[in-house]
Ligand SMILES: Cc1cc2nc3c(=O)[nH]c(=O)nc-3n(C[C@H](O)[C@H](O)[C@H](O)COP(=O)(O)OP(=O)(O)OC[C@H]3O[C@@H](n4cnc5c(N)ncnc54)[C@H](O)[C@@H]3O)c2cc1C
Ligand code: FES
């Protein structure tokens with residue numbers, strides 16, 4: 001079976017690649033495009049380490065065929081910062097030390113960005129439910145939630161301690 | 162999977178033609194949240210994947226004659242974001258939004274949830290309770306079917322190999338009616354139902370039930386519409402005696418499996434309790450209240 005030629009947009013830039021029909025978007029991001037920020041924790045939709053945003057919707061890149069990205073806009077963790085300027089979620093993750101091994105971090109940041117893109121004033125409960133699909137084996141989540149809520153405050157223009 | 166082919170037809174007719182013409186196993190792809198997991202584990206080995214998402218209208222929701230038409234591949238999150246669907250059919254929307262994480266809801270569709278044919282599929286009891294139908298396309302044209310007539314057993318449906326679901330129709334909601342869906346899981350998020358229950362009721366001006374549909378999930382090989390449980394409600398207000406009859410009818414309809422999530426006795430007991438709780442929410446909504454359902 002010949003490879004499929006896919007034209008898509010990744011982090012605002014036009015992108016093209018060849019893939020096998022069964023290859024996942026995660027596989028292509030990591031192994032063909034060298035965008036290794038998205039991680040493979042489970043490959044079954046359970047851990048969220050592979051989270052990406054496609055046309056404004058959060059999804060697991062391990063549950064998407066690479067060819068399905070044709071004509072869509074994909075944002076990965078590599079596209080969250082604007083050049084050298086970190087996204088508020090990234091800044092607050094550093095501020096709160098909301099990571100230990102860091103394996104879950106790209107997925108959590110992408111998921112948190114997707115939440116704050118639609119709602120810059122989530123309650124703690126909303127943030128916790130939104131991030132329930134992102135598993136972290138190290139932090140216990142509390143610092144993650146503090147970081148996300150402070151990033152939200154920063155995005156609302158409030159000063160964060 | 163060396164010989165897998167992928168196609169994304171732009172019309173219903175082309176999709177049907179591809180399904181009908183496949184020499185081996187062909188699989189319809191909507192959100193892929195079941196299919197990709199099964200591809201990877203080797204549980205399914207299709208030679209062809211027919212991605213429906215390029216077909217116009219297959220993703221989207223429109224109001225029609227007071228009811229709703231929901232494209233088969235519309236992700237659960239789009240149901241939640243729709244301005245009026247949630248007010249009209251809150252049970253259906255809440256059920257769809259119990260499916261997996263936000264990541265999964267960004268992709269998971271009603272058609273995939275139904276056609277994956279898991280006994281525990283969350284949106285299915287709610288859709289059946291609401292009286293939803295689906296439009297099925299095949300080589301001989303299209304046909305309408307009731308959602309309860311699709312699943313025939315775990316992993317099996319009544320669709321022919323050249324057929325797929327194009328859209329769902331939720332009827333116009335009767336005055337003084339309301340629906341609800343609850344599931345019971347051992348944790349609060351990200352788990353598979355031990356029991357699911359969908360209820361839709363219509364009341365008269367005095368709060369007496371005039372019509373009901375009660376559906377149980379995860380307690381039998383398919384989701385089950387339980388007419389005896391509905392009969393326990395019709396002609397009654399939601400008093401203790403009625404709830405007791407409903408509970409008993411729900412328990413009698415159970416034919417569950419024993420697994421790590423629950424024993425047969427446990428699932429049966431929970432089915433009765435969940436039927437009571439779901440009915441209470443549906444009655445409250447039918448009488449104009451705004452109870453929260455979902456978990
Ligand atoms: C992490 C995780 C958590 C989950 N949690 C839940 C949960 O809590 N509750 C729950 O019910 N499910 C859950 N699921 C299962 C899954 O997400 C749902 O069943 C979902 O609704 C499937 O929809 P889909 O569009 O992704 O289906 P797909 O994977 O695209 O398809 C599923 C099946 O349906 C067939 N199909 C798809 N579209 C059509 C069509 N239009 N016509 C005919 N056949 C079709 C496919 O061929 C395939 O066999 C979970 C899955 C994951 C990965
Ligand atoms: S790798 Fe995709 S959810 Fe775990």
Ligand code: FES
Nearest residue numbers: 100102136137138
């Ligand atoms: S920091 Fe290690 S998994 Fe989250």
